[in-house]
Amino acid sequence: MSIPLLFGPYGSGELPANIKDYGVNARWFHGFNEATFAACEEQKLEACVEFQTFRADFQKHPNLIPIGIDHKPIRYGRLVQGICLSQKDYLTQIEEELLAGMKQFKPRGIWLDYLTYAGWFETSQPDLQESCFCRDCIADFCNFAAVDATAPEEILASYSEEWKNYKCRKIADLALHYSRLIKARMPECIVGAYMCPWTPDEFNGALTRIFAQNYQWLAEAIDVYTPLIYCSKSGRSRGWGREWLEQSAEFVPDHRKVQLILDGLDYPESLEEAAASDVPSWGIQLYAGAPLFHDPDKALAFKHSVEAIRSHCRNEETSF
Template identity: 25%
Template structure:
């Protein structure tokens, strides 16, 4: 039998040694964050550490965010036993497999044809009634079957690939169902004309009404999600992972393209988890972009991070590499900007690709431990 330790075990030992040892070079840089109530990990539980009998409190972690399909009674109980809150991520508009049996749910583009998936990101028509019921039924099932502390909407936007330095955001959906519903809801009449002509009208003279209607459709989904929580698990929080842009970025694309009306959704949402992935979104050398975007969101929604506020901001910040590399030297800076008011919680993206990067995991743990109340 070889005396050499397998590579995975070496990695785990490195994480553990770093986690339980101070980092003298960065200790002085960490300021207390008494307002930060959530110190989370997104992308699943840190099983690599838990298998070594490490406890989440000693790692500074008190919240785990995982996909709704990964929830199990055993895993939830294990995490809660260690004092962690468990939150589920829920895919709303990106279940691409649904189109295999329901091709009529594909978004229609300005030319009247099915709009290709931008950069491979396949959205669904937001007015398709059966798809909406399918997602609402699944949302209700997750809440009924799992004792979670909250559930976060994900991919709740139009047919667009915005999670990149140069976003790809086609105009949709111009199917007959959407056009009919728009006329009814907005109390307008469209002429009898090909879709290519109608789309020009809706993106021209009728743009304000069209954009607002699209936003209202997506907001109404949020309203229904809220009602399901209130009926099924009222103590659970409703959160949303959302685009980090301001209302003016990319020519107002937040509403004009993605159909995200943050102020309207705030009537139903408890926690806004803005997604300022600085490296991914063309700010690799500027972690301060994280706190600038969070500050904009706070001003926009009048969230200050004060005790007792109904609305909260818990950013999800990028530590794992995705396109651009996030160096270990940036970890504390990223978390510093992610934990500044009006934020009252933070989580890191994402454990699946982060855990092999043991130096960054150790720096994250060090930061979390230092800011614990």
């Protein structure tokens, strides 16, 4: 499947009538939102859905809170993602929402969000906790790894590699399941995944150890990887996206695309840096980007970066 270069804002908010003059050809938005699909159609923009997988309101659904090493529900803050994946009813509900959305709408792409174990990473000082050690998850792990262990401490001390692999496999299998549901109905629909933006070595391997996102194992399910490059929120420099792209060949399978999502808060510097990267981002999403396009100077800055990225991508394609 050939994957088009898509550029545009993520989120709600009206876009100016001449939005296409600024290099925008797509927009990403939360859920199967009827009004935004209609707006996309009117403005001739490709509609891409951010589909929420493993994230829930823990106040309303305390049974979904993963269990930590101390046998208690994990600590969590406002941005927490990840749930106990033994909660089958909730998994059924996610699947039903996906199927219902695809019955009604035909998005150009569906980006799976929160496809991880529990934690949050939009911060410079993450509170990383191992999970989920509920009885059902431990039993599932023992069955997967053919080991006999019941205590979280024992699992982490004696079977840490098996535990990490179990979690990564679980996430990759669920991703593949959703991807197959999508491709069976819409073979040309792009399946994306929002990714923890850390490289595999950062925070002691937390990308796989905590969030269970293994780029290699997800490759069968995912066409486009979208790391959340939110520089200010994560206490990083505006060149973070560029640095990330330039390292990405070390861990992203080479037949898969990377499309950064940048934060409107870091605009335009982070986009200009990313546009200068020798390794191009395959399109760009701009989080909370809609308001920026009402300022012609900022909108033009977007257009210039789009042109630079398109030219890098053309070079990349002809080099094969």
